[in-house]
Amino acid sequence: MKKPITGDINLLSFNQKERKKRSIEEKKALWGWVFVLPALLFFMVFSFYPMMNAFYLSLTRYNLISLEPPKFIWFKNYVYLFQSPEFWNSLKSTAIFTLGTFLLLLVFSLALGAFIISRKKGRTLLQMIFYSPALLSSVVAALIWFLIFDPRGLANQFVNFVMGTPGVDHKWLATAGMLRLSTIIVYFWKYIGYFTIIFVAGMGNIPQSIHEAAAIDGTNKWQHFWLIVFPLIKPTTLLVSVMAMLQCLKTFSTQYLFTTSGAPTKPINVITLNIYNTAIRDFRIDRASAMSVLLFLIMLVLSWLQFKAAKERDISYM
């Protein structure tokens, strides 16, 4: 008597179904690749290739205007940069600007985000008002502020009015400290709204039930913010801190416009400005590429540190 073969038939049909299913998944995956391909190609051509090319150029001696091909010199450009007082000054200027601006942006955008989300009316209007400077081009923003910081401009008039010091020139665009402060003010003014909106969105995503539970537990506003809201918007805080830091490290337009309009270069000669001048004014694209690679590494390490620090303090109420 033959054994019934029902199970085998079932297994067979299962395998066939599985194969069919897999082939559908494979097809889906293939289409996935098709859809992703333009973006990948775009990234390869406009981001990855320039990055690789910049790294290659950083190992050569190459004049931007010359017809002579690049000459391979290994790490001489890097050695030069580490011995160059101008490069160290650029690192210092970038560090001062980034620390000053990034911390202010982070703290104030968080505070403003909390303020806006706590309003029952006028949220949209407030967001629009804070965000509007971000719509201006950086060059236009820097131009407006250049006029404000002119010795006869609004900045001196306002500070002298508030402090009761008529006729004092606070040298917004002249002395090193004031010039650094001026660039920080411009950047802060331009980007505070942008990061505030990100915080508003992050805070808006917290489920209402959590707010209600906290209210039932009797938290006051201060406790509610620091013990409930703040830990829950950690991913947003991380996003803002990484974005703000990278944005600050890449700052260029304000410093460029200020220095070309008469402000001293040295205090605000951030790495990006140094890269621009080295490549475009001095034609040394090789050294400019080496600086770009170093800036990239700095950004990479600092972002990684931020992610690592955020992971160590992971909190979840879900």
Next chain:
Amino acid sequence: MKKFVFWGLVISLFILSVTVFSAKKTVITYWTHTDDNRTRIEERYIAEFTKMHPNVEIKRVVNEASKMGDLVLTAFAARSGPDIFNLPIEQEYGYIINRRVAPVDYKAIGYKSLEHLKADYADNTFDPVTMDGKIYGLPLEITNWCIFINKKVFRSAGLDPEKDYPKTWEEMADISEKLVIRNGEIITRRGFDFRYPYYLVSFLPMVQQLGGDLISADGKKAIVNDEAWIKALNFMREWGPHGRNLGSPTYVNARKIFNYDNNDIAMCLSGFYQIGRIKIDNPEFYESGEWMVVPFPVFKDAVQEVACAYYGHYFMVNASIPKAKQKIAWQFIKYMLDHPIEYLTEVNIIQPRKDLVESDFFKRLPYTDVFMADMTRAKPVFLHENGYQFERYIKEAIEDVMLSNVKSEDALATLKRKIQEVLDEK
């Protein structure tokens, strides 16, 4: 019959392809900077030229003057530079040194030799664009700067502009002290102020007056005559907020506010083109005769009589385009430049052509005598492959002494180190 049809087809195809090929237009791209008056007349020249040469199309691309240098450089770096362009000669010099521009095809523009071409222009016109016996550009304009004076402001300070105008830099500082009005530390009216970013044009001649120079004659040593440099830097330091507080790079450009006659500036440094701009910006002030032009001052103890350096914009042709195209490009440039009077009257720029500068028409124009007299005691602007880099270093040195209160000796030591480093790398 088949043979007949076959050959008939071959010949027809050949004729068709030749016709199509010959009908294909030669497109010349011409990049220049914004200037509405120039655009107006040059658009007309393009229309006239293309009418005479139906197979030629000229694409005139206008860029903001401040961006032109960057755009041309990046285009050339990517091997896709324009066929024709113009820039200040300080920027163009690197293109000559690196053989990126073609020598003037003098035969194509109707000259028997380069000597004949030179004979049509004022002496030394081609010095900045001559290398190894070849000429690499035709001048759109040559400019030098003199001092523009607002007579009303002078009189308001009890000065007679005709007699009391500054002849030396020391007088310039003293007269500015009389003209300046301050609200505490803040200057509300300046006597005079410099053209700050253009140090190779206006500051280096001041150093040269005192016997100094940027690099030695053999091109190997940075900073000639430290004492001259220190004296010039000290003068700038005294001019700034840490000295007599007569002006500073952080105030609005003096040349830009001069035309408006708002009692906020008495003197500025500018070229002949400023006259046209006064006419446009403030016709009433232009007609009033309340402005005048005087020569570039010299230091009391100057060892050289040097006026503000003259510089120019030259038309250049991309060396990487085919010779036939280069020929058309030079012909088009020549066609435009054959209208020197129109460039002068409509755009207020001086082409150094003898038929213009030696004409009675030119000599009768206001203050051309002052500009031309200063030109004879001027040197061409400092030219070097790294000229712009050196100018940035001078800028940093002047900013250090004027704004950051750094000692002139220290600023000079830094300047010397940076320039020497560039020279040593050559």
